[in-house]
Amino acid sequence: MAPAAATDEEKAKKAAEKARRKAEFEAKRAKEGNPPKKKQLSKAERRELQEKQRADKEAKKNPKPKADKPPPPPVERPTTILGHLTKATSSTPPADGVPASIVELGQKYAAGEFDGSNDRCRSLLDAVRTSIKDYAPPPDAAAARDLDVKLKSWASYLEKCREPTASTLAALKRLRLVASTLPPDISPSEAQAAVETCCDRFREERVELAVREIGRRGAQKIRDGDVVVAYGYADAVEALFSEAVGRNFEVVVVDSAPAFAGRRLLNALYAKRVRTTYVRLTAAAPEIERATLVVLGADAVFSNGSILARSGAFAVAALAQRRHVPVLVTCEAYKCHDRVRLDAADANELFEFPSSDDTPPLTHLTYDVTPASYVSAVATEHGLLPPSAVAALIRELAEKETA
Incomplete structure (x- = not known):
C-alpha cells in the first residue's frame, strides 16, 4: 500500500504546481491587459493573404531594374568545344x-x-x-x-x-x-x-x-607497278607525280567535301596521261588496301612531327597505318612551324556549308592533325626526313635566317 500512497502524493504535487503556474500566468496577463483576439478569417480571405505574401516574397527575390539603368546586353559565350575557333x-x-x-x-x-x-x-x-x-x-x-x-x-x-x-x-x-x-x-x-x-x-x-625539289626527291619512291593514294591537292604532290611520268604506276585520288581539292589534282594528272582513279573519302578503305604508298600534302609540320593538313588526311593516314602502307608527307621547309600541335581543336578554322530554309547550317573543320606516329617520312627540299627530325630542321633554318 505504501507505493500507491506515494503515487497519489506526487500527483497532488504536480496538480498544485500546475495550478500555481496557471495563477501566475493569469495574474501577469491581467496586469498587462488582455490583447484583442485575432479575427477569424474565412477560407477565401486566407487564400488571398497567402497569395499576397507569396507575391511579396517573389518581388524581394527578383527586384525590378531601375528605370534609368537599362539591363546589360546578353554576353555570347561559346557553348561547344569549338566555340573558340x-x-x-x-x-x-x-x-x-x-x-x-x-x-x-x-x-x-x-x-x-x-x-x-x-x-x-x-x-x-x-x-x-x-x-x-x-x-x-x-x-x-x-x-x-x-x-x-x-x-x-x-x-x-x-x-x-x-x-x-x-x-x-x-x-x-x-x-x-x-x-x-x-x-x-x-x-x-x-x-x-x-x-x-x-x-x-x-x-x-x-x-x-622547294616544290620542284620535293617533287624530284619524292618521285624516287615511286616504282613500276605501284599504286599510290593521294588525298586532296598540294603543289608538291603534283610535282612528285609529274617527275614520275613515264613509269608504270597508278594514282588513286581521294577527295572529300567541302573543298573537293582533289579534282584539281585529278585534272592535272589527266592532262599528263597518268592512270588515275577518283574516289570519295568514304570509299578510300578498299583503295588503300591495294596501295603501295600514300602521299599527303601538308599545310604545316610542327616541331613534334605532327602534320596539319586538309580535314580527312588523318583518316587516310590511319587507314594506311592499319594496313601497313607507308605514308609520305610533302611539305616545303618554310611551312615547318616551331609550335606543338596535339589535336585539331587547339587552333583551326571553321567552314560553314551553305544552308537553305530546309537545311540547318553545318560547320566543318578545315584542317585536322595527324600524329607523327602515322607518318613514315616528310619530304622537304632538304631531303626525306623522319618526323622526329623536323625540330632539328626548324632550328637550323632559324639560325640561318638570323645569321
Whole structure:
C-alpha cells in the first residue's frame, strides 16, 4: 500500500504546481491587459493573404531594374568545344592606311578563293609587292621603322579576315625581318627595292624551287607497278607525280567535301596521261588496301612531327597505318612551324556549308592533325626526313635566317 500512497502524493504535487503556474500566468496577463483576439478569417480571405505574401516574397527575390539603368546586353559565350575557333569573314573594316590591294586580298581570303597554303602565300607576296610601289613614309618617320609598322597593320587586317596559315606567317615574318634590319637612314626608294627583292626571292627560293625539289626527291619512291593514294591537292604532290611520268604506276585520288581539292589534282594528272582513279573519302578503305604508298600534302609540320593538313588526311593516314602502307608527307621547309600541335581543336578554322530554309547550317573543320606516329617520312627540299627530325630542321633554318 505504501507505493500507491506515494503515487497519489506526487500527483497532488504536480496538480498544485500546475495550478500555481496557471495563477501566475493569469495574474501577469491581467496586469498587462488582455490583447484583442485575432479575427477569424474565412477560407477565401486566407487564400488571398497567402497569395499576397507569396507575391511579396517573389518581388524581394527578383527586384525590378531601375528605370534609368537599362539591363546589360546578353554576353555570347561559346557553348561547344569549338566555340573558340573563328570563321572567315568579309565584313572586317580595313584600318587606316591599309592599301587597296591588301583589302582586296583580305576579301578573297574570306571568300576562299585561295585555298592552298602555297597559293595564299603567293597571293600575299604579290599584294605586298603591289602595295609597296606606292609606299611613301611620313615626313617625320624613318622609312625602315614605318615600313615595319605598316607590314604589321596589314598582317593584322588579313588575320581578321581569315585565320593565317603557316605559309603566310612565315612570309610576313621574313618581310618584317628585312624591314627591321634596314639602315635607319635608308631612302624610301631603297626600302621599296629591298622589300620587292625579298618578295621575289622568297617566292622563288622558298616556294617554287622547294616544290620542284620535293617533287624530284619524292618521285624516287615511286616504282613500276605501284599504286599510290593521294588525298586532296598540294603543289608538291603534283610535282612528285609529274617527275614520275613515264613509269608504270597508278594514282588513286581521294577527295572529300567541302573543298573537293582533289579534282584539281585529278585534272592535272589527266592532262599528263597518268592512270588515275577518283574516289570519295568514304570509299578510300578498299583503295588503300591495294596501295603501295600514300602521299599527303601538308599545310604545316610542327616541331613534334605532327602534320596539319586538309580535314580527312588523318583518316587516310590511319587507314594506311592499319594496313601497313607507308605514308609520305610533302611539305616545303618554310611551312615547318616551331609550335606543338596535339589535336585539331587547339587552333583551326571553321567552314560553314551553305544552308537553305530546309537545311540547318553545318560547320566543318578545315584542317585536322595527324600524329607523327602515322607518318613514315616528310619530304622537304632538304631531303626525306623522319618526323622526329623536323625540330632539328626548324632550328637550323632559324639560325640561318638570323645569321
